[in-house]
Amino acid sequence: MKGYAILLGLSLLLACGRATEPTPTDVPACIQAIIQQNGQASNRWPVVTITRYKYQNRYVYFTLSDCCDAPSLVLDSDCQTICSTGGGWGRGDCPDFFKEATEKTEIWQRTP
Template structure:
């Protein structure tokens, strides 16, 4: 029983420590985007390296995570981390076609974070 308790405590401690890891991003980055970055950092390294970009699109600040590996779609989130659409990637390469004007209408590009792991 003590062995199981020790394992549970170790798992809990690891979870707490890694979930509180500081993410080096601009201070005005929403907490939900910081959580997404921490999640990406806990996954295997992506190829190409993962990144998060901030843009203005349709009158709001949005966060774009480019596609990676194996026909995965990109992700475009609002500042509350609600998925707006997938502008590109996926099996067709053109995302989910819900925001086909994203690349022509986006402005104020800003790199928020890029994974520097190898």
């Protein structure tokens, strides 16, 4: 009986640990399309990371470009721009983003 209790406890612990990691089906199709587009040579300023955060009571996706002048965008689950955090062409219209955003989860990172 003690063995079953330990097994049950370990199963619950492992299940809880996996719940926070997004699966490919949790990532919106438009975000998956951005990831696929970054493999194309014609992409002028490719995204190097996509990170999911909880911001303003919803999940958003922060895209970081490999060019310091390109804006880093905060997108909703439909890939509509909520705001831009910087870059030479960025609007900088969400200066509180990194202070207010929580639940940081790396979705994708480009490999060299």
